[in-house]
Amino acid sequence: MEYGSKLLENAVNEISLLPGIGKRSALRLALHLLNRPQTQTEDLSRALLSLRENSKNCKHCHTLSDTEICQICEDPRRDIGILCVVEDIRDVLAIEGTSEFRGRYHVLGGKISPMDGIGPSDLTIDSLISRVKTEGITELIFALSSTMEGDTTNFYIYKQLAGLSLKFSTIARGIAVGDELQYADEITLGRSISNRIPLDYDKG
Amino acid sequence: MEYGSKLLENAVNEISLLPGIGKRSALRLALHLLNRPQTQTEDLSRALLSLRENSKNCKHCHTLSDTEICQICEDPRRDIGILCVVEDIRDVLAIEGTSEFRGRYHVLGGKISPMDGIGPSDLTIDSLISRVKTEGITELIFALSSTMEGDTTNFYIYKQLAGLSLKFSTIARGIAVGDELQYADEITLGRSISNRIPLDYDKG
Numbered sequence: 001m002e003y004g005s006k007l008l009e010n011a012v013n014e015i016s017l018l019p020g021i022g023k024r025s026a027l028r029l030a031l032h033l034l035n036r037p038q039t040q041t042e043d044l045s046r047a048l049l050s051l052r053e054n055s056k057n058c059k060h061c062h063t064l065s066d067t068e069i070c071q072i073c074e075d076p077r078r079d080i081g082i083l084c085v086v087e088d089i090r091d092v093l094a095i096e097g098t099s100e101f102r103g104r105y106h107v108l109g110g111k112i113s114p115m116d117g118i119g120p121s122d123l124t125i126d127s128l129i130s131r132v133k134t135e136g137i138t139e140l141i142f143a144l145s146s147t148m149e150g151d152t153t154n155f156y157i158y159k160q161l162a163g164l165s166l167k168f169s170t171i172a173r174g175i176a177v178g179d180e181l182q183y184a185d186e187i188t189l190g191r192s193i194s195n196r197i198p199l200d201y202d203k204g
Numbered sequence: 205m206e207y208g209s210k211l212l213e214n215a216v217n218e219i220s221l222l223p224g225i226g227k228r229s230a231l232r233l234a235l236h237l238l239n240r241p242q243t244q245t246e247d248l249s250r251a252l253l254s255l256r257e258n259s260k261n262c263k264h265c266h267t268l269s270d271t272e273i274c275q276i277c278e279d280p281r282r283d284i285g286i287l288c289v290v291e292d293i294r295d296v297l298a299i300e301g302t303s304e305f306r307g308r309y310h311v312l313g314g315k316i317s318p319m320d321g322i323g324p325s326d327l328t329i330d331s332l333i334s335r336v337k338t339e340g341i342t343e344l345i346f347a348l349s350s351t352m353e354g355d356t357t358n359f360y361i362y363k364q365l366a367g368l369s370l371k372f373s374t375i376a377r378g379i380a381v382g383d384e385l386q387y388a389d390e391i392t393l394g395r396s397i398s399n400r401i402p403l404d405y406d407k408g
Contacts, residue, residue: 041256045249
């Protein structure tokens, strides 16, 4: 027994299964909980179990939700004609944080990645296609990460929907607001030039 | 509701109470657990609760233990005359890892630190003094960190035990094995010179 305590060893092993947490950090976290009131450990355990047991995926957009249909899909003020296609709930939270998007989302649950054994049927692509066909969607915004897998996924979905009268768009890539040109990578800078935006001060 | 889900928000809040884990990392950990089998969350929760509810402090040395008396204190092969004074169980694990120490430990549970409101009565100093007086201890090795608080704690204990026939020592400070002199801090290098060790190749 490396830790002189089976209880401690179990806790460290379980904590270190989490991504980015090694044995040493896990030990620090376990000892931290031991130094805090027992209620903190109870609250933590209860919150994790409750999340795992009770959370659902929204029947429409597949984002994480406490209810059958998520708050965004149920919100009558959202534009029901526009769907933003994202990978997971973190992307939804990030875009919601900007307050710039008033449409709804479709959460794929990942990207097509043959290397990781993830094919189209592992994602919610069938559900997306059926939504586009039945919900009167007029525009699809791709907001996947700009990797080979993201591009593949965009292209696959595009092909599946070819022939429908549907506007496709993708979020703009370019130099981040406030960043200096000299530190930008070449691909980003190249895209920000080829996708330059007309500037007209008279129009405001 | 920032996360669109009360369950997720609760889990993120509880996880981010842990030291060194912010809201963003907490969200990543919560979503990771959602992507894993439910048993993993159950095992984690059970391990944390079980550690918090069932672990004890050894009656003798106060280290974390599954039993009333820890394995080290119960081991008849340990030298019962030597006590190594440490701050917490991590120091015990670190020293045990070296296999260089065959005595036993005394875990203080912290250092005297008036700034943090930790006085001698918050630590296991009384228990240490009673052990020294009743267990036939001949040598006390101080292995606290070499900070103002560590030095204060060493001095306080030393004063409490003054007059007893007892050898005091402290672990050696110096340049780490394999480290280069030019990168060492001045205090460490200074100590390693003033505490230099006689070298006699004939003695081996």
